[in-house]
Amino acid sequence: MRQWSLAGLPIVLGAAAVACGSDGAASHGGGQGALGDPNATVVPVVAQRWSYSPAQITLKVGVPVVFEITSVDVHHGFNLPEFNVRADAIPGQKTRLPFTPDKAGTFTFRCDFFCGDGHEDMQGELDVE
Numbered sequence: 001m002r003q004w005s006l007a008g009l010p011i012v013l014g015a016a017a018v019a020c021g022s023d024g025a026a027s028h029g030g031g032q033g034a035l036g037d038p039n040a041t042v043v044p045v046v047a048q049r050w051s052y053s054p055a056q057i058t059l060k061v062g063v064p065v066v067f068e069i070t071s072v073d074v075h076h077g078f079n080l081p082e083f084n085v086r087a088d089a090i091p092g093q094k095t096r097l098p099f100t101p102d103k104a105g106t107f108t109f110r111c112d113f114f115c116g117d118g119h120e121d122m123q124g125e126l127d128v129e
Ligand SMILES: [Cu+2]
Pocket: 076, 077, 111, 112, 113, 114, 115, 116, 119, 120, 122
């Protein structure tokens, strides 16, 4: 089994901090920046080898939510490439990911942090209507 080096981690975390900083800028009219809309619905997402619970999520265009992502076993990722958002799913932690879908359709979220033999097939479906 392939082991990922921790050497890459500070780079990833650093990039996330930069993204959060710009998102929280005052120019972001009325929003709560990286903390997300306080009225946004929290959508819990639990990652485990090698699936997500729920495996299917339905959201509405323009309605903000906050994904609250965690893992029950090892470090996973949560990546929505069509929306250019991602977060880490870490055991014992909840990662909050504010998200407002801006287009309708059926999309795939997938693990982007190598987690073992089933990693390539670890995915779920996001429906935006
Ligand atoms: Cu994985």
